[in-house]
Amino acid sequence: MVIDKTKKHLVANLEALERIFHRPDSDQSRMVLTKYMEQILFGLHDFLRENVGITEEISLKELASRFTSSEIAQRPAKTLTDVISEIIEEIAPHAVNVSSPYFVGHMTSAIPFFMVHLNTIVTALNQNPVKLETSKVVSVYERQVLAKVHRLLFRFNDDFYDTHVQKPESTLGSFVEDGTLANLSALWVARNRLFPSTSAYAGVEQDGLAAAMQTRGVRRVRVLVSELCHYSIRKASGVLGIGNSAVIPIAVDRNNRMDIHTLRNTLEELRRDPETAVLAVIGIAGTTETGSVDPLCAISDLCREHGIHFHVDAAWGGPVLLSQQYAGLLDGIERADSVTIDGHKQFYLPMSNGMVFFRDPNAMDAVAYHANYINRPGSVDLGIRSLVGSRSATSMVLGSALDIMGSGGYALLIDHGIDTARAFAKEIRRRKDFELVTAPELNILTYRLVPEQWRTPAALTGSADAVTCSDVVNRINVRLQRLQREAGNSFVSRTTLRRTGCPETVVLRAVIMNPRTTPDILRSILDEQEAIFQERIAPTLPREP
């Protein structure tokens, strides 16, 4: 870190170390710090400007072979300048340009440049909202940000928020690393409220799940959720001890929304079994694969009828509520008991930011923890009711972004995404070699390339020929996605839709969340796919089914 000119190598010494813990006082050192920042902001620029997704110029194997050293050098090996240059020249070119308008495959996208500045503020302040003594104003600031998003979701009146926004005993929500942990938090609370303490025992959190189930005479716990749910629901059930098999996938209708008749029947059936307890029904506001929104009002009705916790996984769709035009798509979300939202998705925050919200400001009492040195009973420490302990003050990024963008600014992004996805769907329908598999309800759609000779005539559905066709088409699309990704000009993702009553279908998946992604760009992505198919895939196929 310091160049010892007599020895010609870097050495660490305490005096130099103390210096790097100081803020720079001289103009000279300030200039150096600014220069580094410029290098970062603009040195990465070339990488971030190019229309490149994930190239295969260098194979992953070759790339991996460059990162095999497992020794920590004793002496400082690099200066900050070395590190920055190396990242710009050797790392960034092999990272994924998620900010390219041609990158429309995942829920990771471009972020407004000011997010970089806001996150830098958070880093420089380095507050830890786990407790007041390491965050102070940031704790009360965070409570306000949580109230704003809570209100967007649940729409209680002024009185409600005046009462709860800064009341230490109330918890409107909690920041966690991502949607997976938000879903885990919600189901954790629901589990503990399903098995509260009684005069006979101290509750599931204290005495464990086996004792809880035995005391209640329950042999099976169930979580009901659309078969298109995110895998974090299974994971959360595994973590919480109820097991993956507790998750009962409910079939979707032809619009990929939870089939409400199936849900009703399943609930009726489960109700007849006194040894089964339903922990939660989960509605999804924006499924990961298709962007579909479950019928939240109808699910809520059933949950209230059966007295079951209603969780909404709105990790993707939540911010659609900011759009006057499309908020109605999420009707019923205000009736949820808990809601998951990801800030790094449609709030366009940097990686990563998850949030969970609860209708009842006392719901998180079911997961309260205290310690001797912080989070003492009665304190306002935010760490009392939270899955996580130490964490970064990302509320400052979200709060500032809401101020800078306004709901109006976010609405423009949301509307652009949905409108562009719909235009893209039209274009796909127009092209004879493509089939739109799931139309965009929000800003996600899936489609596939189906050459005419491999299209299954309706009459053949279910036949051996049809199965062959389906296999071939699936393989075409796996290959197509890979070849396009490797070419590095653009990127769509692929998934395999597994829905009750439908054949397993490999699809290409487009997620439109970059305001720079235009219909023209999307057309060029289809053009490229047609070309890849004609040049690289068609010649390798058998002539006919």
Add this chain to the structure above:
Amino acid sequence: MVIDKTKKHLVANLEALERIFHRPDSDQSRMVLTKYMEQILFGLHDFLRENVGITEEISLKELASRFTSSEIAQRPAKTLTDVISEIIEEIAPHAVNVSSPYFVGHMTSAIPFFMVHLNTIVTALNQNPVKLETSKVVSVYERQVLAKVHRLLFRFNDDFYDTHVQKPESTLGSFVEDGTLANLSALWVARNRLFPSTSAYAGVEQDGLAAAMQTRGVRRVRVLVSELCHYSIRKASGVLGIGNSAVIPIAVDRNNRMDIHTLRNTLEELRRDPETAVLAVIGIAGTTETGSVDPLCAISDLCREHGIHFHVDAAWGGPVLLSQQYAGLLDGIERADSVTIDGHKQFYLPMSNGMVFFRDPNAMDAVAYHANYINRPGSVDLGIRSLVGSRSATSMVLGSALDIMGSGGYALLIDHGIDTARAFAKEIRRRKDFELVTAPELNILTYRLVPEQWRTPAALTGSADAVTCSDVVNRINVRLQRLQREAGNSFVSRTTLRRTGCPETVVLRAVIMNPRTTPDILRSILDEQEAIFQERIAPTLPREP
């Protein structure tokens, strides 16, 4: 975000939005971005330079009253400049200056300035290491960083790391938000390995804990850990469904280390009960309250004898291994099955960064999850074996910091902390009004102010007078810590030590991790405490016990 001069207010429009998603091309816009960054880096400077902890100039109540708005404005309310100025002028002055050398109360401290630059790079690249398609090189880079820390802990040979560092099927560790989630991850893996699938059932993750325990004929699961453990151990047990009551606190010896005889006896006793299964024994390398290190070698011997998972919570102490002088204090950590480390503690990373490591590169297979759209079986996606899904690429900060600091640079920080804590202990012992309660094994110590007339003579121990004395002294120290904190010149934390065989003791807690914290500063903190006691507390006390 854009000022419409005819309307005199901010409006959001799509053209402006597209612009903020672009990287700046013109010199003019580059200058503006740099200017913002300068404002952030140096505008926060005054705040970060002052020796102020948590002042009470403004009460928390008054502060909270400023953050009660729960509406998201439709129109953009502020420009980036407004936001930055407001944070510098109105937020930062009421945040906590954790970077002050006078802030020695918590495990949150100053960070080297280059960490701000490194985190800015991570934000600008915005990679998501959950999957290769949104991180590519960062995934293989992260594997290398994990291998480096794994090697620091477990010290396997070159062959081992050559084999596993980039082998997709191997998982040496995992980044999570913090130590709480790292401990949770470790116990999650241990739980699943305790109840694996058999021919009769599919394992605890799949079939749930009740079924797992029943199949195994187990009625009680136990986790053994020192009574000084972090509260995240109880929380993890609660989350995982085994319950807080599964955590058996093992008494500590007079050095605040787990008493190995008590552990041995407890294990023997539990072994005699066929219906009890021990999920893990946890050793602590740096307890939160006292910085003590449990006898890791002896615990490891007992774990191997009993065939029990041995987890080490080294959230605090792990990086001490970088110091040639003090690494020996952690002897035995290399025999752990899993280890927790917090990057934002003694690796001096910005908030927040937790890590969990496993001796067995296949241990995390017990918690593998796949999905249709990512993390497909056989892929190199890091999200397959991880508690969390989307997350930020903090491995780039840690990896770069290791390059810039070298183990030698970190060793200087570690050594400074331990040496300074020892010097501080000497100073406390030298002053007649102070009592050193727990001597620093690492860089944490606890002490209290005990005025001579409230000291309990040994002869009186246990008497009613002694209890009165003890109460008064506890109250003195609660007040002392609060008054010092409110004065805002310096900050030590307080905790209540609850140890078997000792009276409940309120202590002041000092955590020395800032290289700018000198013995002189620590002396002035004691001086201030003496003055506060004489001026503010002594006059309010009764004359004698």
